[in-house]
Amino acid sequence: MSVYIHGLSTCVPPHALPQDEVRDRAHEILGPRFKGFDRLAPVFDTSGVRMRYSVAPFDWFEQAGGWTDRNSRYMDGATDLYVEAATKALADAGWTAGEIDILVTVSSTGIATPTLEAQAKGRMGFRDDCLRVPLFGLGCAGGISGLNVSRELAQANPSAKVLLVIVETCTLSFRKARPKKADIIATILFGDGAAAVALSGSESGVRVDRGASRTWDDTLPIMGWEVDEDGLAVVFDRSIPDFVNAEMRAATDAACAQMNVSRETLGRVVSHPGGAKVVEALEASLELGEGTLDIERDVLRDYGNMSAPTVIFVLEKVLARGDAKGSGKPLLASALGPGFSAAFTPFYVD
Missing domain, CATH: 3.40.47.10 (Thiolase/Chalcone synthase)
Known part of the structure; x- marks a missing residue:
């Protein structure tokens, strides 16, 4: 049986992070803490990045706390992104949340138990008997790996409607206490966002x-x-x-x-x-x-x-x-x- 895409969506959180302002803020916050900052600073301008978006406002990065603070922001921001991406993909497919049989959720930038599709269930209107398939730890490969898992589930369940939702809040990994080179590169590159794909065995384009x-x-x-x-x-x-x-x-x-x-x-x-x-x-x-x-x-x-x-x-x-x-x-x-x-x-x- 063939599997087809019926709806696809992307979205980002509300807080814009222009790269020039990120560079200036990073110089203030990280420059005194990382002796190699000035050597890496030109990468802000050569990275190919001009804009990012975050679930946290600029001021948060100056006050960023530990696990409790970061994961609380992940839970709130990632759930909002899940709902927005899922709603848009369902609208693109012409489906309702109540029609979904299988929910595949990809996220590796925070810990949610119950997982994000359960957090969003009351706002979305998913059925009580949906099969939930959360995938963690796939990182940057998660979009394609999640598609492959979703496709296999759709093929194995010919009458099923499958909704894949992918949510990452990478900016919450920002480090200021003991930054390493990798943390500076992450500050230069990382943004937050979400995507969703609706799939089934019914033919589409x-x-x-x-x-x-x-x-x-x-x-x-x-x-x-x-x-x-x-x-x-x-x-x-x-x-x-x-x-x-x-x-x-x-x-x-x-x-x-x-x-x-x-x-x-x-x-x-x-x-x-x-x-x-x-x-x-x-x-x-x-x-x-x-x-x-x-x-x-x-x-x-x-x-x-x-x-x-x-x-x-x-x-x-x-x-x-x-x-x-x-x-x-x-x-x-x-x-x-x-x-x-x-x-x-x-x-x-x-």
Whole structure:
């Protein structure tokens, strides 16, 4: 049975973080605490990011507390984002919340038990008998991995309507007490956002085929979270762009073979733009040509790296522009994340 996208949405929280103001505030807050700040400061201007959005206002970053404060803001902000993204995707599909049979929730930037779909249930009107599938720890790969899980559930349940909601509040990982280089890079790149996708076996204009994934051995320290008294602290290894250059082409070719598609005949690659250097590395590794990933750069510029939902922002814009529409050539969406891992999903647009 084929699986199709019926609705898709993206949204961001209300607090805008212009990059020039983030740079100035970071200089005030982090400059005295991190001796290498001045060396990294130019990256604010070369990162490709011009705007981000956060569930917290600017003043919070000066007063940011520990676990209780951060997770309280996650619970409130992420639940609001969940409701907005889910409501918009359902409207796009022409579905009601009461029609949803399976709820897949992706989020790795806070702890919610009960999980976000339960937090949002009273506001959304989901049925009491929905199957709930929360996914944690997928990081930046969560958008594509969540799509793959949702697709498998839809295929296994032919009459089901599946709603995938992806919510991340990356800005709440901001550190000021003992910042490391990775914390400065996170301050330069991170934004908050959400996306939602409505799927079922009923035919529509966008078909989702079975995806693929790859997890490399001995790569656990490349990306993830460290946990301490202040909450979740980002782990970014400087080798990520080099790793993409060395590994992504072979991984993509192997995934394409598994999915019965050819990289040479793709209509377009749709990538998670983790950062400017990662986008450049993807273009080089996949032999796409400089500037090919234009929408990826646009999303990075306007929203920063929102982790898991970011690739859905790219997909939404690619579909709106009509790339590969009616060509019979697949769009191949991909994202890299903790593990270290890669996830892939092919789409066909009528």
